[in-house]
Structures are given as C-alpha cells and as structure tokens.
Amino acid sequence: MHRGWLQLGQTEIANTARTVAYMRNGVRNTSTQIVTDDSWPMLPYWLGRTTNWVLPEVDEDCPWYDRTDSASAEFAGVWPLRVDGLDSTPLDREVIEGAVAGGGFGVLRTPPREIEIEALVIGATPAGLAYGLGWLGAALRGDTCQDGGRPRNLLFLESAPAFDAQMTPSQVQALGNAQSRMVAQVTQTEGLRVEESFSPWTAEDRGATVARVSFTLTAGVPWVWRTPTRLVSGLQPAAGEPLSLRFENVGPGGVFEQCQQDVGLLVDPAAAPLVSLPRPVSPAATVGMQPLLSRRTQWTLDAGRLPRWAEAVPSVTVTTGPQAERAVRVQWVQGVVASESDITCGSLGEAMIGYIPPNSSLTLDAVTGDATVVTADGLLLDATPVVTGRWGGPWRSPVLRCSQPYTLVIDTLQNVHDQVRVDVDGLVRQP
Structure with missing residues (x-):
C-alpha cells in the first residue's frame, strides 16, 4: 500500500505531502532535514485542492489547526513509516488431527483485521510536538465533536499513481479513485505509544521536536474494499x-415448498418415508x-x-x-x-x-x-x-x-x- 495518506472517519490522520509542504515552508526544527519524499505529488489535487498546501494557519483544511492555540501552527503532521495488516485478508481455520492418520478442518473464518502503524510525529518546537501527540491521540479515539470509540472507516491508497504534470483534473481523479481503498468498522484497540523522541530544539539545545510512535487499529469488517x-x-x-x-x-x-435437489438422496425403501416438518x-x-x-x-x-x-x-x-x-x-x-x-x-x-x-x-x-x-x-x-x-x-x-x-x-x-x-x-x- 501507499503509506502517504490515511483518513480515519472524517479526520485525515496522516498526509506525507501536507507534512513535507509544511516542513519546507518552515514548520520544522533547523536540525531536521527532509532526506526523501515518498508522497504522491498529485494528492492535493485528488483531494479537491487547486494548489499545494502552505502552512497550518493558512490552509482551511488543516485538520489540527486551532487559532486559540499557537502550538498548533508549530506542528507539521504525521509521516507514516510502516503500515502492516492491509495487504492480505486474514484467515483462520482450525486443523483437527486424526487419531491415526491425517486430520480434518474446522470452519473457515475471516477474523478481525489488525493494522499496526509506525509513524513520525513532527513539530517545529517541543510545544508543537506535544500538541501533535495530543491531537493524534484524540483523532485516533474519535472524530472532532463526536463521541469517542465509535468504529469508523479507514481510507488509504493502494499505490501512488505515476506522476504526470500534464494530467487534467478528471484524469487525476480517475487515477486516485482507482487506487482508493477502504476498511470498515475500524477502531483503536491499543493506545498511542511513543517509542523514541529525538531532534532537540536547537534554540536551547534541549526538548525533542520529533517522536517515533506506534499504534494499533482493528477492523471489525476484515475485507479491504475498492471504490464503489x-x-x-x-x-x-x-x-x-x-x-x-x-x-x-x-x-x-405452513410447510416450506421444496426445490429440486441437484443430488438425490439415498433412502432405505424398508424405512419410513422422509417427511417435511410443518412450520x-x-x-x-x-x-x-x-x-x-x-x-x-x-x-x-x-x-x-x-x-x-x-x-x-x-x-x-x-x-x-x-x-x-x-x-x-x-x-x-x-x-x-x-x-x-x-x-x-x-x-x-x-x-x-x-x-x-x-x-x-x-x-x-x-x-x-x-x-x-x-x-x-x-x-x-x-x-x-x-x-x-x-x-x-x-x-x-x-x-x-x-x-x-x-x-x-x-x-x-x-x-x-x-x-x-x-x-x-x-x-x-x-x-
């Protein structure tokens, strides 16, 4: 799958293209460098924008910006490093060993799908990092102004289509829709874990501005769905x-009418005939x-x-x-x-x-x-x-x-x- 974009319910929880744009426009510690950019350049246009993102306080669609808290403008976003559990459908079937040789099999089950995510939470200051960690934890629990804990849909892209600056908006939409995927009834089942904090704030040479985090989501409906x-x-x-x-x-x-069977039944002619039970x-x-x-x-x-x-x-x-x-x-x-x-x-x-x-x-x-x-x-x-x-x-x-x-x-x-x-x-x- 493409790690660059994740939306849980109505909240975009990760967008590498947005994060890279904010970092390049100054929302980062001077010791933090962008070594590689694995985002899809056409993502903002697939999401309905006519220009790239600028800054949290400028973009109306920034999911975390709060004009009452200056630290929200010092948070650049979430950069996924690893997403496990969205590649193949889970399967569970019990194997029952025979007494002498071989064995049998239980019922084929499709259990809930577990999704493990590791990501970077990037701030320009320690205050921005702290705000980002709090915002991500809240976004994983529930959408803004909604009761926490309700299962939601997780949206992502199967892969990033090839980049072509000459594509029309309709072509971008068609390419993105073809790669769009959804997992239903998703909820957070393990809390947000901070695995590592680094990149000290160079203004005072203390206080981390980047954290490597991990969290677990579980999908009650285990299949990955394409665009309807x-x-x-x-x-x-x-x-x-x-x-x-x-x-x-x-x-x-009140007796159910019987449909013709593809395979007949073997019965003992000396035994009583089969009867249909009344409803x-x-x-x-x-x-x-x-x-x-x-x-x-x-x-x-x-x-x-x-x-x-x-x-x-x-x-x-x-x-x-x-x-x-x-x-x-x-x-x-x-x-x-x-x-x-x-x-x-x-x-x-x-x-x-x-x-x-x-x-x-x-x-x-x-x-x-x-x-x-x-x-x-x-x-x-x-x-x-x-x-x-x-x-x-x-x-x-x-x-x-x-x-x-x-x-x-x-x-x-x-x-x-x-x-x-x-x-x-x-x-x-x-x-």
Missing part, C-alpha cells in the same frame, strides 16, 4: 409488471401464504461487469416520494431469470423492507450489514427493526462471484408511488 461502482441508477418500481405473489415460499399448512404457527407464516397484488421490477447485472478474481457485494438504496412505502422486497438471483421457479429456488439474498418514510432514502449497506434511513429532515436512523431477511431472519447481502450474471428482483405493492427510485452500487472486496 454504480451498477444501475433510477430503477422505477412503479413501472414494474403487475402480478400476484406470496412473499414467502410456503405451501398449504410453527405464526403471523408471519399466515401472511407469507396470502397472495398479494404487487408490481415486479427486474434488472440483470451482465456477466463481466465485476472483476473475476474478486468477490463483490451489492448495496441497494430505495428513495421514496411524497408517500410512505411498505412491503418492498429485494431479491438477488444467480443468472438470468426466466420463470418464477428460478426466483423461488435460486434466491441468494433477500431483504423485506416493511416501511420507508416519505421523501427518505433507505440503504441496505452490504459492507457493514446495516440498514439505515435518511429521513426528509436529514436524520440518520437505524432501520434494522423494519428490515428482515427470508423467513423473518436477519437480512444478508449476497456475494457476487466469478463475474457471473445476476438478476435483481424488486417486488412492491401495486400502489407504489411513481417517484420511487432504486440505485445499486457494487463494492468489490480484495482477496
């Missing part, structure tokens, strides 16, 4: 095909058996649109119009759907949305597994109570593999408003 790709925008459920359906695959008496009586079972008048919209993700040697998951956003929407079902089916049986027996992931307020956007986040809604007045709410998966369990996003075709099936009530729109983003996670 918009797969489809503006699907209109109101234009779907009218039909009558049951929201659950339940036959008469427990519940309101959900009754509702699932009742036919509803609905509208169905289908969209097919063509083969080859996603990488072959990486897994992808789809995040779905449903945006409502002036009326509330209820009973919106989102399903994914492998391949191209030709009949109802393809959906009944081929569904890979299903989410049943019970309610979405008017003029709101509900997102099924495939990275975190959360369902959230942004209401008309801008409130962000947890939508978990109104979203369920198949047969009332938790909803799960499907994993789209091998660059195959998949079909998105959206069922709504027939009175769905014509302003309702559905957008789908594909998120690729690295092996």
